[in-house]
Amino acid sequence: MLAELVQHVVNGLIIGGGYALMGIGLTLIFGIMRVVNFAHGEFYMLGAFLLFSLFGTLGINFFVASFVAIAAVGVAGAVVERVILRPLRGQAMEIPMLATVALSVILQNAAILAWDPSPKTIRHPFSPIPIVLGPIHVVAIRIFAGVAAVALIIGSHLFIQRTRLGKAMRATFQDGEMARLVGVDVDRVYMATFSFGAALAGASGVLLGSVFWVYPAMGDQAAMKSFAVVIMGGLGDFLGAIAGGLLLGVAESLGAAYISSGYKDAIGFIVIILLLLFRPAGLFGRRDRLR
Amino acid sequence: MKRPGSATFVLAALAVIPLVLDDYYVHLLIMAGIFFLPVAGMNLLLAGGQLTLGHTAFFGIGAYTSGLLALHWGVSPLYGMVVAAALSALVGYLLGKVTLRLRGAYFVLVTIGFAEVIRLIATNWIDLTQGPLGLPGVPPFDLGLASFTLKSKRQYYYLILVLSTLAYALCARLLRSRFGRALVAVRQNESLAESVGVSAYRVTLVAMVVACALAGIGGSYYGHYTMFLSPEVFSFYNTVTMVVMVVGGGQATVAGPAVGALVFTFLPELLRMAVFYRMLLYGVILLLAVMFMPRGIVDALQRLRRRPSVPAPETTAPTLDVLVVGKASSVRGDTALRVQNVTVRFGGLTAVDEVTFALARSEILALIGPNGAGKTTVFNVVTGFLTPTAGRVLEDGGVDLTRLPPHEVCRQGLVRMFQKASVFPERTAIENVTIAGYRLGRAGFWAMVFDTPATRREEAELAMRARALLAFTGLANRAHEVAGNLSYGEQRLLALAIALAPGPSVLLLDEPAAGLNPAETQRMMALVQEIRRQGVSVLLVEHDMRMVMGVSDRIIVLNHGRKIAEGRPGDIQRDPEVIRAYLGSGETDARV
Numbered sequence: 059m060l061a062e063l064v065q066h067v068v069n070g071l072i073i074g075g076g077y078a079l080m081g082i083g084l085t086l087i088f089g090i091m092r093v094v095n096f097a098h099g100e101f102y103m104l105g106a107f108l109l110f111s112l113f114g115t116l117g118i119n120f121f122v123a124s125f126v127a128i129a130a131v132g133v134a135g136a137v138v139e140r141v142i143l144r145p146l147r148g149q150a151m152e153i154p155m156l157a158t159v160a161l162s163v164i165l166q167n168a169a170i171l172a173w174d175p176s177p178k179t180i181r182h183p184f185s186p187i188p189i190v191l192g193p194i195h196v197v198a199i200r201i202f203a204g205v206a207a208v209a210l211i212i213g214s215h216l217f218i219q220r221t222r223l224g225k226a227m228r229a230t231f232q233d234g235e236m237a238r239l240v241g242v243d244v245d246r247v248y249m250a251t252f253s254f255g256a257a258l259a260g261a262s263g264v265l266l267g268s269v270f271w272v273y274p275a276m277g278d279q280a281a282m283k284s285f286a287v288v289i290m291g292g293l294g295d296f297l298g299a300i301a302g303g304l305l306l307g308v309a310e311s312l313g314a315a316y317i318s319s320g321y322k323d324a325i326g327f328i329v330i331i332l333l334l335l336f337r338p339a340g341l342f343g344r345r346d347r348l349r
Numbered sequence: 350m351k352r353p354g355s356a357t358f359v360l361a362a363l364a365v366i367p368l369v370l371d372d373y374y375v376h377l378l379i380m381a382g383i384f385f386l387p388v389a390g391m392n393l394l395l396a397g398g399q400l401t402l403g404h405t406a407f408f409g410i411g412a413y414t415s416g417l418l419a420l421h422w423g424v425s426p427l428y429g430m431v432v433a434a435a436l437s438a439l440v441g442y443l444l445g446k447v448t449l450r451l452r453g454a455y456f457v458l459v460t461i462g463f464a465e466v467i468r469l470i471a472t473n474w475i476d477l478t479q480g481p482l483g484l485p486g487v488p489p490f491d492l493g494l495a496s497f498t499l500k501s502k503r504q505y506y507y508l509i510l511v512l513s514t515l516a517y518a519l520c521a522r523l524l525r526s527r528f529g530r531a532l533v534a535v536r537q538n539e540s541l542a543e544s545v546g547v548s549a550y551r552v553t554l555v556a557m558v559v560a561c562a563l564a565g566i567g568g569s570y571y572g573h574y575t576m577f578l579s580p581e582v583f584s585f586y587n588t589v590t591m592v593v594m595v596v597g598g599g600q601a602t603v604a605g606p607a608v609g610a611l612v613f614t615f616l617p618e619l620l621r622m623a624v625f626y627r628m629l630l631y632g633v634i635l636l637l638a639v640m641f642m643p644r645g646i647v648d649a650l651q652r653l654r655r656r657p658s659v660p661a662p663e664t665t666a667p668t669l670d671v672l673v674v675g676k677a678s679s680v681r682g683d684t685a686l687r688v689q690n691v692t693v694r695f696g697g698l699t700a701v702d703e704v705t706f707a708l709a710r711s712e713i714l715a716l717i718g719p720n721g722a723g724k725t726t727v728f729n730v731v732t733g734f735l736t737p738t739a740g741r742v743l744e745d746g747g748v749d750l751t752r753l754p755p756h757e758v759c760r761q762g763l764v765r766m767f768q769k770a771s772v773f774p775e776r777t778a779i780e781n782v783t784i785a786g787y788r789l790g791r792a793g794f795w796a797m798v799f800d801t802p803a804t805r806r807e808e809a810e811l812a813m814r815a816r817a818l819l820a821f822t823g824l825a826n827r828a829h830e831v832a833g834n835l836s837y838g839e840q841r842l843l844a845l846a847i848a849l850a851p852g853p854s855v856l857l858l859d860e861p862a863a864g865l866n867p868a869e870t871q872r873m874m875a876l877v878q879e880i881r882r883q884g885v886s887v888l889l890v891e892h893d894m895r896m897v898m899g900v901s902d903r904i905i906v907l908n909h910g911r912k913i914a915e916g917r918p919g920d921i922q923r924d925p926e927v928i929r930a931y932l933g934s935g936e937t938d939a940r941v
Binding site: 088092094142145146149151152153155156157159160161162163164167168170171278282285286288289293318320321323324326327328330331334335 | 459466469589600626631635636
């Protein structure tokens, strides 16, 4: 009984690590650029497919291929920022948002053309035999995904806190105009932010894509999950995204096991709607009336 | 915007077109009509600044409601459609009640989540919906009796043409009414809208209910037209289609959703010849449209046409006989406003400390003090933008204003002018002042929809009052200029006219002379004195000492959130503590 519970929590935490990566990317992009990225799920999908091709088709070493896939998604993010989002800066919120919706349509359909719609698996080099850790069983790839997610989360945190670029990002987050005045190259910060956020989504795709299936529409559900994560954690809140991601992973895992697997994907939003009922001022009560 | 002639022409064309088209194109026109309904609703809500991406939920609720009623209980689709509209509106009301306090991206994301939850319910509640298999055999639409069942595509077309024309007229009326102006106000400057008596929450909630009812009607018709229900109606693809129609067509314009619904129904079909590349091309076209026509097709077309000639400046502006409306005519006491022991703490910082004062009827009272003394904080407390940590704010009749939201404070006759140039930037000066007269309107929702004679009279009065206020502030010849294009000084005068529009008995001016040149300051002073002469009490925060000393009856000095002096201008100028606060002393410097 208890062992089963622990098993579900562990599974939830591993998937939650992937959600947290997605959420961090989305929340940074929103916090700094004020853009809701509807193509976030497609960056996730792109990460998974690039790994599938580099490792599965071209036979490059799994870890090298993972790294290259993540970096490539980061580059794609930078290009998208420069070509699509930069010209739309200063428009009302829904305009760049709609541009990312269009981008998601483009990327998803391009993926259907490039890699047909059928679901694929990545034949990762880890043993399929579960490792027994006391009362629970976990396959090696899941442990790898969990550990890698934690490492990436810590790495992102250090990047934001310690590096010069990270500091410029935080300054822009607080007050873009002020940051510009004190000499921060805001254009560069925006590009770096979008690239970094996209790369994190790509990383999540690489990790969860190795555990589950890879298919062109896989980003739809992932995007939904990351929306739930960032609302729970607070838009623009780095630590909130981590907490929200892990919480959602565990809640889904427990919900699927003990309540209903059909409603698993709804749990995040049901939690949010319940929260809103009890905290009508907004989830975190930070909205002040004077804007 | 549109001459009645062109509307008649478009309608006539739409009535004739199906006679010359084959069924396939009639089908597309029907789909455009069906999608127009939810899209028109989204547009209404977007006019108030809230974008919903959960509108498929209401479309789907409508489809399932009347579809299931007809399928299982034999209810005529006509009545089913009414139930569908009512249920969608009810669910929309409940969702709006919970979520419309959220702004911007939060609202967008929560509505997406709501649609996702509804989709999962439709997928998993197998007993009711047969889940992903869907429900075939939904009866065709009829007009209440089986003998009036719609049979051909053309019949479906004409009924949806009637429905969407009605929806178009409804939305056009609403957008051009006092309600529509309030929505625009909320979108352009929410704080200012609240300060002139618009409840952002309430007007967007009404818009949400209308939007959801329209979506329910559209969904209901869709179900009976396709005769099949599946959870696919809730798919995010449908949401994308709707948002593309509303933004691509031209958001917050009257014609935008109709144009959008037509263009973006036909576009994907035209792309059919591209077979495999169809959706990819669709995405590319969408992206290009967003990048090069971010404000939509209707806006782009309007830009292409030469600008409509601006009405000539008015030579004979009406004069204003009553500045104050309503409450001030029933003056009760000598005191207009009482602030009692108000304290405001932000974390560890005490911004306002036990401040008490009273504003007499028809008095000009100035609140002065060095930067950071807490003057604007007092203003925010009085006007409901901030709830004090302790203390009370009372209006003359004893009404407690302390916990009222800004729009309620306005209803009690207190209106503020903001420190920064605060206008509705994308609207003309005259529209700005008309919007701000919101509180004086009495027409209810249905009176606005049916444009009753009383509503028209009221609109004419509001327009007249707006013109008079512009004349009063000296902006009559700038009436048709977009507010954002006015000079800074003119924007301040416009802000004053906006604050006067609700007919306040107490006017709160936050640094009205800031950034004005001496001539403009003189003019502002003369206006403030004239406003007082007409019976308005004025609470003034100001740094410009010429203005303060020139117009004030009494002055209160704040320093570090505390009241340090109160008296006539001459006395204040000689008060040693005031001089110390302004100039600093060795003692205070040492402490700092």
